[in-house]
Amino acid sequence: MKKSNIATLIVFFLLIPVTLFFGSKLPGRGYYITGTAIIIELMIPFFMAFEGRRPQARELVVIAVMCAIAIAGRAAIPIPNFKAIFAIIMLSGIAFGPEAGFMVGAISAFASNFFYGQGAYTPWQMMAYGAGGMLAGFCFAKGRLPQKPLVMAVFGFLATILWVGPLLDCSHIFLMVSVINWDSIIAAFVSGFPVNLSQGICTVLVMLLFARPLLDKLDRIKGKYGMMEGENGL
Template sequence: MKKSTSVSLLVFFLLIPATLFLGTKLPGRSYYITSTLIILQMLLPFFLAFEGRKPQARELVVIAVMCGISIVSRVAIPIPHFKPTFAMIMLSGIAFGPEAGFMVGAVTAFGSNFFVGQGAYTPWQMMAYGAGGLLSGFLSQKGWLSRKPIYLAIFGFLSVLLWVGPLLDLCSLFLMPIGFSKKAIIAVFASGLPANLMQAGCTAAVMLLVSRPLLERLDRIKLKYGMLENHDKL
């Protein structure tokens, strides 16, 4: 068994249950720490798999470039909740596969927080952004996601509204001190809805306008240099 696989199994079947168990034993509001630890532990297998694969220079650099562009689109555009970042992450996933999509998402969240400020929300953002890239990459790899801009726009809108956005709201639910009553949960998701809608709209607009030229360019680069097709020859 590969080292990264065994570590993943260890994390999911031992570390996370142990954390959950200890979390229930600790006094007070330790679920702050428990939840953040679990998110970190869930990120761990992805990063270890990436390390274990010993990524080649080209793969690293391409992921770095996509991260750089996503971060710039988050940091340089001054309108809050209206950033092309998610669209960029999803397009990376579509062009380079689910693993690359996850890495681009997670590193974008972490890296951009060096510019806008790290916080307890950083692991949650890494998870949510990464999940966005993972989903688009997975669906595209399976051939379930058409590359026509209009379908990509619909996909972008829905996935931000129903997948990435709620994952980010989950963070406020766990880190904001209002408890877990049914009302509090509804309140958190309802208060996140306008921001998610704006973000979803922005993602759809970017997908509609940019997806075709951008994917063409990414494909051209892939074709020109024969990248990310087989991992041995990179």
């Protein structure tokens, strides 16, 4: 069995149950520690799989460039909660596949927080952004969905308000909400909705305006240097 598969099994059948068992005994906001620990443990198999297959230099550098573009997408627009980072992560997933999408999402969340400040939300952000990139890569792989601006815009909007946004709101629930019951969870999701909506609109705009030119550029590079021919996509 591959190392990363063993790691996945250990995480799911040993680490997470143990964390849940001890986490339930912690007083106070112990559930925050438990939740964050599980989020970090869930990311371990992804990172292990990436490390385990010893990525080639080309792949590393291309992912680094996509991360930098995503971070630029967070920094370039000076309106709060209206950032192009989601769209660029999703486009990376669409162009280079689910695994690259996850890596670009997780790494750009982590790296951009060195500029914006790390916080208790960092692991959640990494997971949510990574999950967004992975979902995009999965849905558009092998021509499952056509790479048309309108399709990508609708996908980006739905993925932002129904998938990435709510995942981010979960960190808010564990971090800020005092009593976890249905009332407070619904209140947290409702209060997070306007933010998710504005992010979703930004994603739609970026997808409609820049997705096609950007994907054309990526396709041209892939053709020119003969990438995407191997098993791993790059």
